[in-house]
Amino acid sequence: MSYTAEAFQNEFLALGATEVNAIVTVTSSGAEGGRRTSGATEIIIVDASGSMQAEGRIAAARQAAKTAVESIDDGVHFAIIAGVSTAQQLFPAPGQLAVSSPDSRAEAVRSIDRLQASGGTAIGAWLLLAAQLFSQRPGDIAHAILLTDGENGERPGYLESVLDSIGGRFVCDSRGVGTNWKVSELRKIAEAMLGTVDIVAKPAGLAAAFQEMMTKAMGKTSGDVQLKVWTPVNSTVRFVKQVEPEVMDLTGKRVADGARAGRYPIGSWGSESRDYHVCIDVTSGAAGDEMLAARVSVVEGDDVLAQTLVRAVWTEDTALSTRINRQVAHYTGQAELADVIQAGIEARKAGDDRTATIKFGRAAQLAHETGNKQTEELLATVVDIEDAATGTVRLRRKVEAADEMALDTRSTKTVRVGRSNQ
């Protein structure tokens, strides 16, 4: 498995400047022949609460779970959890993991037919059971799929405390079916578990969504990869954010590694490429001074897989220091885009149309400027965009709940800056 790390930045700073920004692109070739460097465990969590009876959701969920099971590679450990008021293991026997084979998958598919919708939603308990099952296989690439259709029924704060205790132990991709679930709840899970969140508005779309998640999960060939950021004395990391394929703030996930370095979990990797925005506060240098502001490494355990340098060079030449780096500008815009969309949705819900119009207007402008067509299209379902360039929008009187939730969940999706014309 080979990785590359490359920093994009304008290293030239005006005298007195102390903020260093860089976009670090991490690319992995994936393991040779797609072979994993470690074992893998997959857990499918299906909401089986009473509300799943509506709109034929439970039937669609059964079909989706079967599709997912059939996509599990031979040799991968797996389990299925039925989510009701408590967590119940649907397959295999409670407390155990099955080893994927044509026989075990067929058995799992048969067990899925027993899945009945009744009871409540207890996402914290479901995730806790998943974490217990994963703990049998330390070192595995651990991935879970979570499907729900409603708001969590556990006491307030319980889900958060569970996430605190299991965060980083496995990657969890969440999907909400219908429109009765809470985007903010699933986003919390995505952020804590380094996963994705998305809406599946119609139950008919579930099988395709599960298939896609499984294909991606099975493509992961290495597990717990981390970004290690070294900074010199008197310098601090202001933030580390994943900015592509979606925005994810990793700053709070820092685990100290010696006096001057910290590790940020970046999850499991297959053959793929992601971008990170690293922002460092340094002490200013004199004209002509060059400082290593950060040494960014991709690490797995003690192995350094790739490394790149973020530099700061102080110059009196304003032609150099005022140069705008395309990557940094692009992703700064994309991160702001996610923020203003979420702020716009909040304001609209609170009945503050004026703020909502301003936020969505700015969002339309940013989506347009950064070429994020998908987000622009999603925005157009919530507001009428009169002029994207100036950010002139009008709130739509009637907005489908599914459209607004899609905009909310996908607001963090970014597009990559065109590498050819930087």
Next chain:
Amino acid sequence: MTTTDCASCADERAAGVAFCEACGNKLTEDEPGPADTADTRSAPAPTAPASSADPKSCPHCGTADSVGADGYCENCGMLAARPRDHIEVDLAEVAAAVTDRGQRHHRNEDAMWLVGHPGYVDAVVSDGVSSSFDPDLASQVAADIAGAALGGDGSRKLTFLSPEQLAEMLAERLSGAIVQAGAAVAELAAGGDPRRAVSNPACTIVAATVRGQFVDVGWVGDSRAYWLPAEGPAEQLTEDDSWATHAIALGADPETAMRDPKAHAITAWLGADAGPVRPRTAGFTVTAPGHLVLCSDGLWNYLTDPARFAGTVRDALDGKSLLDAARQLAKFANAAGGADNITVVLIPVAPAHPEHTEYKE
């Protein structure tokens, strides 16, 4: 030497106008007083790695044994030194050259080439355009490619040439070497860091051949060659491809032109955006001993007056080895502010022995 866009003239990059120097101000006023008005920052010591301390201790924060393999201090992050910060070439009596980072630039974007033996010297000085991307690579490639091309292909049959034939051949070779260097520098835009495609690596070049008493130079940009006779002012052999030179040629008052902020903007360079490279050449036959001096604007910016230039170089040469003289000139420019990278090559040239009227190449 630096180029940038200017708000007052929309098309200058296309028109080839570019600014000079870190400050972008009237450099003619920056001329130093006597060398004892030295900048408070110390000039590099005359010998190569300046510090006598442990090379692995940090010159910035003083932490012992803290400089890592990549040259940065593991404590304060400061770059300890780059190999190109100060380079010397010593050909004893034949020639000497020094290139130095100066005081205000973070790296040395000048490069040089110097090879030779008595009566046969090839030299190149190239200065990377600071505002381009990877200018240090541009100048290095230009100096290496042009320098190698000056030596001929080695397989050439030795032929006896008349002075006229030799002059023509050397002019062609200098032009060819610079064009070849230009092509190599232009190619850099397509490889490596993609930012090179936007702000392609660019540089100036001045190349010289000394064959016995015959001195030939070729250039693009504002790196210069001077002939320094035993007495009197230095004679500039090159004519800068710069805004000021252009304006003066069109009739502008030289002093006013040199004080213009655009004075040092270069109008020709090597690089992907340079268009066709048309090197200019000049040559002459030495009739009395003197020195051929090649230098980047990091030196001549402080010595725009030919008489002062001559005086300063003669002082440096006085009783010293060529290398010490070159070091002394780098030190002079550093003491004067070291606003740019400094490169200087010194090549003594003497008239031919009366019996040698033909030259073998």
